[in-house]
Amino acid sequence: MVHLGRPTGTPGAPINVPVVLSSTFHQGGAIMYGRDGNPTWEAVEEVIGGLEGGEALLFGSGLAAIAAVMESLPVPGWIVVGGDAYNGTRRLLADVAGRGRLRFRTVDVTDAAATLDACSQMAGGPGRPSGQSGSFGSGGLLWLESPTNPLLDVIDLPALIEGAHLLGLDVVVDNTFCTPLLQRPLDMGADAVVHSATKLLSGHSDVVLGAVASNRPDVVTALAKRRSLHGAIAGPLEAWILLRGIRTLDVRLERSQANAAELARRLAGHPSVERVRFPGLVEHPGHELAGRLMKGFGTMVSFEVKGGAGAAEEVALGVRLMTAGTSLGGVETLIERRGRWEAEEHLPPGLLRLSVGIEAIEDLWADLDQALLGAPAGLL
Ligand SMILES: Cc1ncc(COP(=O)(O)O)c(C=O)c1O
Structure with a gap:
């Protein structure tokens, strides 16, 4: 992760590969055209x-x-x-x-x-x-x-x-x-x-x-x-x-996974939450399998809130530190109500998906907690 993909270490050579902005290459080498290689x-x-x-x-x-x-x-x-x-x-x-x-x-x-x-x-x-x-x-x-x-x-x-x-x-x-x-x-x-x-x-x-x-x-x-x-x-x-x-995947994963595990644990005890889906929780049906196959339980947490789709949408729009949006895997925590896309008809109502980032855990929890409780602004 850190050391592959580096130029050879001759004296004076850069340690990072450059951005090679070229659509064509001198003929005779392995790469001839920018659609085939770079x-x-x-x-x-x-x-x-x-x-x-x-x-x-x-x-x-x-x-x-x-x-x-x-x-x-x-x-x-x-x-x-x-x-x-x-x-x-x-x-x-x-x-x-x-x-x-x-x-x-x-x-x-x-x-x-x-x-x-x-x-x-x-x-x-x-x-x-x-x-x-x-x-x-x-x-x-x-x-x-x-x-x-x-x-x-x-x-x-x-x-x-x-x-x-x-x-x-x-x-x-x-x-x-x-x-x-x-x-x-x-x-x-x-x-x-x-x-x-x-x-x-x-x-x-x-x-x-x-x-x-x-x-x-x-x-x-x-x-x-x-x-x-x-x-x-x-x-x-x-x-x-x-x-x-x-290059920093490992350290990002470490922090995001720790945050995800802690949010899942706290969500499981929250009065507004119906069910938490996180492989790291012992009550998750795939917990034992995940322990055997995976080196960690991941950075994603899905959970169902009481009150169905409307309540879930309010939670997603009620966060102030997290971002309501789709996608995942960034350093910033994202929250999204799922079931709003085509081909998601199989999902339970009230499902929210968190892509947990690397922020401080207490900031994340304070934000999620206030969004779940519909608390007034000004908490964070
Ligand atoms: C599991 C998974 N596979 C593939 C894709 C598609 O990737 P991209 O959006 O980079 O085209 C996504 C995007 O959300 C994804 O979540």
Whole structure:
């Protein structure tokens, strides 16, 4: 995290890679054109690849990385996806499926048996993929996230990855919520990992970027080709901003996770709160699994307030230190009522999602408490 992606240490050399603003390169080298490669991308790819235990490719956004994976599948592709996966992923799937390019099934991925049953129904049947050709996704794809977004269910990734592989499917894990510091899906057998680097990896809510990592050379080659053909590339300046942000990922995570755990604990005892969803709480159904699979319980806390959607909206708009807004993973705490986006019909009313930042815990709690109690202004 700190030392990869640095120029070689010759005397007088800068310790940071420069922002290489060039659309073309002198011929004869590895990079010829700015849509195929860039030295600033390469530095950040070295860091993400090193952390995930594979080779990484940078994309112009998380969704561009996700779309590149889907576009790399043979047509028609076959995908099994968690019902609580990022809503943008499911909206993209619906869009691509609507154009006949793939078919997908949504499942409750907390139920491993039901998930593998859906995988086996998709794999092997008449007109369905056989997995024989061995190219990426030719036997279908299982798309996973853990913890899920925004319900924060914890998924048994190793069991599902192994089961899906036995059925001939490849497995992609969206690791945005954990980052490789908390969970390394490639070590668990996943074929590829995707990231919205917009979130924790960059950490300051100042860029929109994405990445894919894989330890399968065929997958990396296919995705590099897709990036070059479709052109969903990152700007060199944005890549540099990500590189600067990722250097401090570990310390940001440490503080944000500690804050998240404390807010979850206090929220669980708050009279206005119906239910808290945070894997670090012993009463969370995925607590034991998270303890086994993750190196920490993460920076996200979801909770339901009494009084439903209207009450939740009031809480989100009642904060004064936190920011009411979407996205996650920045140093500043964000709060958002979920269920207000398309493809979120499955969510309970009154659900709020916190992306917990690095502020002082008592400031965060004072703000949340006053918003929950509808306290008069002037507290902070
Ligand atoms: C889990 C997850 N994956 C992917 C994305 C998409 O990333 P981006 O917004 O960088 O395109 C998001 C964005 O919210 C996300 O939360």
